[in-house]
C-alpha cells in the first residue's frame with residue numbers, strides 16, 4: 001500500500017490547475033481527456049515540474065511543500081517516471097496526430113511479417129495531408145514492391161528497403177526520396193546468433209550470406225544517387241542499447257564500402273534534412289541544438305573512432321568530458 005497525499009496547483013498555460021488526491025492504494029491511475037493535466041500532475045510528483053503552491057507527500061515523505069519551502073530534488077524522491085514518448089496514435093488520421101503534436105508521420109507500406117499493407121492511394125492521401133501541414137512522411141518498406149508503392153505515393157524517406165530494384169532506386173532518386181538503410185554489421189550478426197539459443201546460427205564464415213544482400217543494395221542506391229540518411233529502426237532485440245545498435249548500423253555502411261565522411265553526413269546532415277530539422281540538427285550554427293561529440297581519432301577516415309567518445313554535449317549541456325586538450 002502506498003499513501004498519496006497530493007494537494008497542489010500548477011500553471012498550465014493560461015490556466016491554473018488544482019489537483020487534490022488523498023488516497024491509500026496499491027496504485028493510483030489518472031484518467032481524463034488529453035490536455036487535462038495528467039502528465040503535468042505526474043511530473044509534479046516526480047519533481048520535473050514545480051507546483052505554484054501546495055503540498056506533495058507520498059508514503060508520508062513530503063516531497064514538496066510551498067509553505068515550508070521544501071522541494072526535494074528529483075534524485076532524492078525515489079520516484080521513477082516513464083514519459084509518454086509515443087505521440088502517434090494509429091487510430092487517428094494525419095491531421096489529428098499533428099494536432100496532438102506529431103512532427104513526423106511514420107507509416108508502413110508493407111508490415112513485415114504481417115500481411116497488412118497500404119495502397120498507393122492511401123499513402124498518397126497521407127502524404128498530401130502531411131505536406132499541407134508541413135510534416136514529413138517516412139515509410140517502413142522491406143520489399144521492392146512496398147518501396148515502389150511508397151515512392152510512387154511520394155513519401156520523404158523509406159526505412160529498410162532490403163529488396164529494391166534499380167528501377168525503383170531510379171524513382172527514389174528522381175523524387176528526392178531518402179533511403180534509411182537499417183543494416184547489421186558482421187559483429188552484430190554474430191552477436192545476435194550467439195544470443196539466439198540456437199534459433200539462428202551464424203559462423204564467421206557464414207556472415208557474408210546474411211549481409212551481402214544489404215551491402216549490395218546500399219552500393220546500388222549510392223550509385224543511383226539516392227540520398228542516404230542513417231537511422232536504426234531496430235525492431236528486433238539485438239541485446240544492446242539502441243544507441244549502440246545505431247552505431248553498429250553505421251559500421252555496416254562502412255562494411256558496404258561507404259566512405260567515413262559520407263557515413264557521418266548520413267547520420268547528421270542527411271538525417272536532419274529527412275526530418276525537416278536542417279536548421280537545428282546536424283549543423284553547428286547559431287540557434288541550432290548544441291549537440292556535439294568529440295571522439296579520439298579521426299572519424300572522417302575511421303568510422304570506428306565513434307567507439308571512442310570523449311566528449312558529449314547535448315543542447316549545450318556537457319555530459320561527458322574526458323578531453324585532455326590543453327590540460328597539461
Ligand SMILES: [Zn+2]
Pocket residue numbers: 140141159160233235
Ligand atoms: Zn521499420
